[in-house]
Amino acid sequence: MFPIVILKDMNGFDFEKAEKAVAILPVGSIERHGDHLPLGTDSELPEHIAYKSAELSGAVVLPTIYYGSCHAMRCFPGTFDIDPEVLFRYIECVLEEAWRNGIELVIILNGHGGNSAQIQMAARRATSKTGLSVAVIDWWKDLGTSKKELFSSPGHAGEDETSAMLAVAEEKVNIYLAGRNEVTYPKMKVYSKKVDEKIYEVALTGDAKKATKEKGKELISAAVEDLTRIIADLRRELGI
Numbered sequence: 001m002f003p004i005v006i007l008k009d010m011n012g013f014d015f016e017k018a019e020k021a022v023a024i025l026p027v028g029s030i031e032r033h034g035d036h037l038p039l040g041t042d043s044e045l046p047e048h049i050a051y052k053s054a055e056l057s058g059a060v061v062l063p064t065i066y067y068g069s070c071h072a073m074r075c076f077p078g079t080f081d082i083d084p085e086v087l088f089r090y091i092e093c094v095l096e097e098a099w100r101n102g103i104e105l106v107i108i109l110n111g112h113g114g115n116s117a118q119i120q121m122a123a124r125r126a127t128s129k130t131g132l133s134v135a136v137i138d139w140w141k142d143l144g145t146s147k148k149e150l151f152s153s154p155g156h157a158g159e160d161e162t163s164a165m166l167a168v169a170e171e172k173v174n175i176y177l178a179g180r181n182e183v184t185y186p187k188m189k190v191y192s193k194k195v196d197e198k199i200y201e202v203a204l205t206g207d208a209k210k211a212t213k214e215k216g217k218e219l220i221s222a223a224v225e226d227l228t229r230i231i232a233d234l235r236r237e238l239g240i
């Protein structure tokens with residue numbers, strides 16, 4: 001086990017001496033998640049996974065980027081939608097500053113689908129301008145995949161995300177307000193207000209009522225294990 005190294009809590013003297021070649025950058029959103037989950041759910045989950053994995057991998061945890069691009073949920077109160085171009089440039093700047101401060105590999109741990117394209121663009125741009133390496137992980141898709149069969153009704157604020165929040169911060173979940181909205185997503189990516197309005201009649205997809213803390217714990221610990229293994233593999237591959 002390593003002591004967790006949290007960048008925002010370090011003093012300058014300790015930062016200069018710290019082993020900081022590898023860092024995790026959680027990126028999330030402030031967005032409506034049904035009526036039962038906190039607006040910061042997409043930030044809280046990757047941040048928790050990052051802290052747990054840092055204990056096992058020795059990576060530094062960078063401050064979470066809380067605001068994301070939330071186009072589809074824009075009409076629901078509580079959603080803060082950041083312009084995609086602004087988010088892309090902002091993440092690019094953070095990556096460039098990480099490199100300038102001695103970090104060689106950043107693992108971006110994303111918690112929100114609307115951020116994915118901007119993160120990829122930022123990673124490409126920053127790594128072409130500097131010697132930094134960046135790994136991009138959409139945690140709900142790329143981590144804990146062995147536990148997917150636990151959830152018959154996953155989705156935005158659905159069974160899987162609600163279970164994960166029960167495991168990580170039960171006190172922030174009002175399970176009595178959990179709802180259900182079974183939808184069919186289009187087979188390909190369709191960008192359309194009409195399609196969004198059909199899918200998101202409420203700010204929820206899947207069945208949050210099926211969520212349990214136990215399933216969430218299994219998902220989160222598998223995600224932490226997967227991330228820790230990915231970091232070890234990358235360290236080996238990149239010689240960091």
Ligand SMILES: [Zn+2]
Nearest residue numbers: 041042157161
């Ligand atoms: Zn979410």
